[in-house]
Amino acid sequence: MGNASIDNLDSADAIQGSLPRAPWFRRFSRRFGLQGKLVLCFMLLLSLALGGSSYMFIKQSRRQLNDMIGEQGRQISSALALASTSAMSTRNRVELKRIGQDLLKSRNILFVAFTDTEGRPVSMSSRDPDFKLGARDSAGLNTQALMQVRQQTSAALGEYLEVVAPVLHVTPAATHAARPREGDPTIAAAAPKAEQPGTKLLGYVTVGVSQTREQAELLRINLLVAGIGCTIALISLPMAYVLVHRIFFPIRQLVDATNKIAAGDLETSVAIDRPDVIGTLARSFNEMVIRVRRQQEDLEAANEKLAEANRDLEEKVRQRTAQLETANKRLSSEIAEKEDFLRAVSHDLNAPLRNISGMATMLLMKNREKFDEDVIHRLERIQKNVQVETDLIAELLELSRIKTRRQKMEPVDIGAMVSELAGMFEDDLRTKGISLVVDSALPVLDCERARLRQVFQNLIDNAIKYMGDGPVRRIHLGCKLGKAEAEFYVSDTGIGIDPEDIDKVFFVFRRGKNCGANTQGKGVGLASVKSIIETYNGRIWVESQLGAGTTFRFTINGKYVPQCATAHAAGATTANAAAMPAAATSGQLNRNV
Numbered sequence: 001m002g003n004a005s006i007d008n009l010d011s012a013d014a015i016q017g018s019l020p021r022a023p024w025f026r027r028f029s030r031r032f033g034l035q036g037k038l039v040l041c042f043m044l045l046l047s048l049a050l051g052g053s054s055y056m057f058i059k060q061s062r063r064q065l066n067d068m069i070g071e072q073g074r075q076i077s078s079a080l081a082l083a084s085t086s087a088m089s090t091r092n093r094v095e096l097k098r099i100g101q102d103l104l105k106s107r108n109i110l111f112v113a114f115t116d117t118e119g120r121p122v123s124m125s126s127r128d129p130d131f132k133l134g135a136r137d138s139a140g141l142n143t144q145a146l147m148q149v150r151q152q153t154s155a156a157l158g159e160y161l162e163v164v165a166p167v168l169h170v171t172p173a174a175t176h177a178a179r180p181r182e183g184d185p186t187i188a189a190a191a192p193k194a195e196q197p198g199t200k201l202l203g204y205v206t207v208g209v210s211q212t213r214e215q216a217e218l219l220r221i222n223l224l225v226a227g228i229g230c231t232i233a234l235i236s237l238p239m240a241y242v243l244v245h246r247i248f249f250p251i252r253q254l255v256d257a258t259n260k261i262a263a264g265d266l267e268t269s270v271a272i273d274r275p276d277v278i279g280t281l282a283r284s285f286n287e288m289v290i291r292v293r294r295q296q297e298d299l300e301a302a303n304e305k306l307a308e309a310n311r312d313l314e315e316k317v318r319q320r321t322a323q324l325e326t327a328n329k330r331l332s333s334e335i336a337e338k339e340d341f342l343r344a345v346s347h348d349l350n351a352p353l354r355n356i357s358g359m360a361t362m363l364l365m366k367n368r369e370k371f372d373e374d375v376i377h378r379l380e381r382i383q384k385n386v387q388v389e390t391d392l393i394a395e396l397l398e399l400s401r402i403k404t405r406r407q408k409m410e411p412v413d414i415g416a417m418v419s420e421l422a423g424m425f426e427d428d429l430r431t432k433g434i435s436l437v438v439d440s441a442l443p444v445l446d447c448e449r450a451r452l453r454q455v456f457q458n459l460i461d462n463a464i465k466y467m468g469d470g471p472v473r474r475i476h477l478g479c480k481l482g483k484a485e486a487e488f489y490v491s492d493t494g495i496g497i498d499p500e501d502i503d504k505v506f507f508v509f510r511r512g513k514n515c516g517a518n519t520q521g522k523g524v525g526l527a528s529v530k531s532i533i534e535t536y537n538g539r540i541w542v543e544s545q546l547g548a549g550t551t552f553r554f555t556i557n558g559k560y561v562p563q564c565a566t567a568h569a570a571g572a573t574t575a576n577a578a579a580m581p582a583a584a585t586s587g588q589l590n591r592n593v
Helices: 009-021 024-030 034-083 085-090 093-104 186-190 212-247 249-262 277-367 373-401 414-424 426-432 449-465 499-504 525-535 562-578
Strands: 109-115 121-126 150-154 158-170 199-210 409-413 435-438 444-448 474-481 485-492 540-545 549-557
Touching: 034 085, 034 093, 034 158, 034 199, 034 212, 085 093, 085 158, 085 199, 093 109, 093 121, 212 249, 249 277, 277 373, 409 414, 409 449, 414 426, 414 435, 414 449, 426 449, 444 449, 444 562, 449 474, 449 485, 449 525, 449 549, 485 562, 525 540, 525 549
Parallel strands: 435 474
Antiparallel strands: 109 121, 109 199, 150 158, 158 199, 409 444, 474 485, 485 549, 540 549
């Protein structure tokens, strides 16, 4: 079979050289050519088909045999239960023994045992005098076990089928009831272990049925089927080999032609003229050789053009890389210059402001008793304005650094942070009669503690400033976890935002038309919030209705929220927390964290 392999000598030598390094199953499969593998596959499929058919035949035959013998055992036990009613009612052991001995004359019956209602033996007839019926009690003889075929094994009788049937006595009270058919297995299923009106349970009869003779006959048939299958497989082996060898003859011619082409002889062609697939393959092979010859000529020309294009591309890549490096250096330089400029501006603006504040403080300390109330008031206003401008410069400087200078990342419990902020704003909340309500459990974030605190502080402070004078004065916080992100919200019942101003609230120094002149604020807080949220791959937006309140919503990317992996479990907790009563009186602070 190996001599019929279509592999050439050079490839065979290469395979032999690689054998020591290949796994054993590859070395074994390489000993056979493609023809040998096809023959082996054919024989394997044939063997599987024959083996599967034989297995199914044997399995079904054994099942049918067991069903047939089991049904025989049920019929015999049912008939025996009816025949032994009078003997069981009087406990006539001689009669029961005679019934059992008569039944043992049947070919397959191994034993007949009569037991009382408690499972104690009354009479026993068996082919083997040493056979003893296993101990059983009344609890084991339930209605589900009656008239059921059970496989049993004993040292004396070997394997056998066992059927237990109840022995019933129908009293005169049951004569008016419909009588079931004799031998009906449903009698046992319906028979209780305790006495019922009109029916009395006398005991049980157990019949053992042998399978030895039928199994021996079945084994003989199975061996005959297996022998026929093996004979068919042996006859098919040489036929399969001859057929495969004949089919591969044109393919061997194609292999020889392929080797010549691989050696550089592109003038080779195959002289095979057949109307089948092999002939089509030969014609396609000849056309392929012509195309390969032409393509080789075109390929040489294309290679020259490709080499030239590669040189041009490499030059363009070098130029583009240089431009990108220059742009990166310029951008880095511009960022550094911007920071230097902001530091210089901050220093130059803070220095005179500090001097002004210091002079006003000095005048108040030395001459407060000499100045009248108007002068003192003006000096104090100077101090407050200087402090406001200093804070504004610091916030603008921090706003410019949010996206360029990241702080330390650490796990931060947002619920605890909101509780701290509630304590910080407690005086403002109590003075204005505002309730702060946390609707749901807030997660832990991997974030910059100071900047996330700045987000919630600015949003809560903004809600307090623009609460207005409405009857309901409440601020709500909450969070909804998803698989990809966490969505937070801060909602109030304040004055709302004019629709024309909604798109401008996140710009620096932009305030709504309905804010009022007395509302404090620098116009930098919401711009800082937006910049911080964007550093966490999130977004922020506002929903507002004039006179009905405002809701700020923002998202944090899921990679910063460990609980996003368990969003569904957390959702149930969030829903339960949201259902808690949120009523709060004026000046009361609710912290449902």
